[in-house]
Amino acid sequence: MFQWMTKFIDKVGSPDLDWIQVEVTSHCNAACIYCPQPLLGEKQHMPLSLFKQLFPYLGYTCLVYLQGWGEPLLNRDLFAMIKMCKAKGKRVGFTTNGMLLDEETVRRLVDLDLDILSVSLAGTSRSTHNRIRKGTDLAKIITNLDRLRQIKAQKRALRPALHLAYLMLSTNFHELPEVTGLAKRLGAEQIVCSNLALIPQEALRQEALFNRRDKQHHFISVLEEIAGDARRENLLFNYSSPVLQERSERCSENICYSCVVSVKGEVSPCVFTSPTLSQTAGINCDKAMNRIFQNRQAPLYPLSFGNIGTENLTRIWNKKEYLQFKRFHDPETKKGDMDTFPRPRSCVNCYKYFKV
Numbered sequence: 001m002f003q004w005m006t007k008f009i010d011k012v013g014s015p016d017l018d019w020i021q022v023e024v025t026s027h028c029n030a031a032c033i034y035c036p037q038p039l040l041g042e043k044q045h046m047p048l049s050l051f052k053q054l055f056p057y058l059g060y061t062c063l064v065y066l067q068g069w070g071e072p073l074l075n076r077d078l079f080a081m082i083k084m085c086k087a088k089g090k091r092v093g094f095t096t097n098g099m100l101l102d103e104e105t106v107r108r109l110v111d112l113d114l115d116i117l118s119v120s121l122a123g124t125s126r127s128t129h130n131r132i133r134k135g136t137d138l139a140k141i142i143t144n145l146d147r148l149r150q151i152k153a154q155k156r157a158l159r160p161a162l163h164l165a166y167l168m169l170s171t172n173f174h175e176l177p178e179v180t181g182l183a184k185r186l187g188a189e190q191i192v193c194s195n196l197a198l199i200p201q202e203a204l205r206q207e208a209l210f211n212r213r214d215k216q217h218h219f220i221s222v223l224e225e226i227a228g229d230a231r232r233e234n235l236l237f238n239y240s241s242p243v244l245q246e247r248s249e250r251c252s253e254n255i256c257y258s259c260v261v262s263v264k265g266e267v268s269p270c271v272f273t274s275p276t277l278s279q280t281a282g283i284n285c286d287k288a289m290n291r292i293f294q295n296r297q298a299p300l301y302p303l304s305f306g307n308i309g310t311e312n313l314t315r316i317w318n319k320k321e322y323l324q325f326k327r328f329h330d331p332e333t334k335k336g337d338m339d340t341f342p343r344p345r346s347c348v349n350c351y352k353y354f355k356v
């Protein structure tokens, strides 16, 4: 009776999520020049036992995205995690640097019926991509993705859908027009182009397209042209604006219908607030890793509303502080009501307010 009551109470007020993002590892086999991951001190894989703590709550989401500040294929339990989520009827995806997609791995992913395999690119030429995504090799990635295409054809499998995730930088933007041809050749369904929204050091400030005001008309017209090419090729093409929009009142991320679970089980609203980035400084602490925001260094404050290792996700979701945070970012909240909350300090220095 007590257990039944607990389950019932947990269902009341349970989250209704578009996705749960789970950081299955903070290890990486690459060292991309723009990524804060190489700066992390302690790195770890999420243990399967911790991952299993999420199970009672998978019913609250359709999609489980196994991604954080690391390369998911380094966690040997990744396949077991995918299998468990698929057994619960969930859509499952992750983003990879593509270096570990050997034949056996690709066959396993196809057999597991993984839904989305997104591969990160930072150029369409080997020299550009390899310079930016240090430790990876575009030629090898393309060989691996050709193999994925062949194995899917052999098995008559439609999944995983291949997505190309292109990080747009000032020094690789000139290669972006080639991405539709590459996507077509590899059998990709979607191209997603994002900005360098978290600038970890001053030397990279000019790499963010939105900091290159002199070239913004050019960026926009090239992106519109590529979008036209992609439409003609039946490819989905999504891109973030290369221009800072008027500062909005709220974050442009899906804060009210998603959450991020860190490698240690901490529940945060987004990857930028993940305690993984400031692990040595502790959670909700005053010390934090820095980011470059509007020509100055600004703290990247971690924010966790609870830990799935010790708490129930429904209760975490309904904590007063989390409800207030979501209310602040909820498009339904009226401007007058928002003025009663202080802007969350983790968000004050974030470009996601500018919709880039």
Ligand code: SF4
Residues within 6 Å of the ligand: 250, 251, 252, 253, 255, 269, 270, 271, 272, 273, 346, 347, 350, 351, 352, 353
């Ligand atoms: S504005 Fe806040 S919630 Fe949104 S991405 Fe930035 S840090 Fe995360």
